[in-house]
Amino acid sequence: MLSKPLGSSKLLYLFKMSVHDTIGNFITVIRNAGLAGKESCTYPHSKLRAGIAKILMDRGFVSDCGEVDNEKGFKTLEIKLKYVSGKHAIKGISRVSTPGRYRIAVTGISLKSLEV
Numbered sequence: 001m002l003s004k005p006l007g008s009s010k011l012l013y014l015f016k017m018s019v020h021d022t023i024g025n026f027i028t029v030i031r032n033a034g035l036a037g038k039e040s041c042t043y044p045h046s047k048l049r050a051g052i053a054k055i056l057m058d059r060g061f062v063s064d065c066g067e068v069d070n071e072k073g074f075k076t077l078e079i080k081l082k083y084v085s086g087k088h089a090i091k092g093i094s095r096v097s098t099p100g101r102y103r104i105a106v107t108g109i110s111l112k113s114l115e116v
Contacts, residue, residue, distance in 0.1 A: 021048070021095070023048070023052070024044075024095045026049050027095055029054075030079060030081075033079075034088035034089075038081060039080065040079060041070070041079050041081065042077065042079070043079075044075075044076055044077070045074075045077050049077055050065070053065035053077055056090075061082060062081055062082050062089070062090075063080040063082045064080040064113070065077060065078065065079045065080070072097055095111070
């Protein structure tokens with residue numbers, strides 16, 4: 001996908017990369033923000049990502065999550081990260097079923113909340 005030309009030359013174009021796994025990217029943003037010691041992170045809003053963020057909040061892995069409007073007026077999710085004794089509350093997070101694989105059905109998953 002072509003975007004605006006870069007610089008004064010009309011021949012140079014910035015190529016935009018399309019995102020195919022938005023859930024995987026969302027998880028990566030949360031993980032990287034925690035590893036970097038950030039207080040919060042933001043990501044473009046969708047109902048599915050808001051649901052995932054709410055589950056993480058309900059289970060005690062993040063402090064808070066909510067919708068905010070960015071400077072361009074688009075809705076984004078702001079996730080306040082949680083730290084326990086100076087360490088990120090999420091020790092490991094990954095996506096099990098990806099768009100390139102067959103769906104993996106998992107039954108009887110037991111997710112434990114943090115005991116603070």
